[in-house]
Amino acid sequence: MDLTGARWRKSSRSSGNGGACVEVADNLPGAVGVRDSKDPGGPALIFPPTAWRAFVARVPGRG
Secondary structure: OOOOOOOOEEOOOOOOOOOOOEEEEEEEOOEEEEEEOOOOOOOEEEEOHHHHHHHHHOOOOOO
């Protein structure tokens, strides 16, 4: 999948001290991208929007 137009945003749960940092691109047609912000040129996981919403809905401490 071409991620050239992806607008990545860092998770509000990511730590600011260089630890676990996740970025999400939810502006892609029919897909949600997830990547490690410390390795922006590295691999990205791609999920269908329904699967991503189901995952986020089950994240503990959300809301």
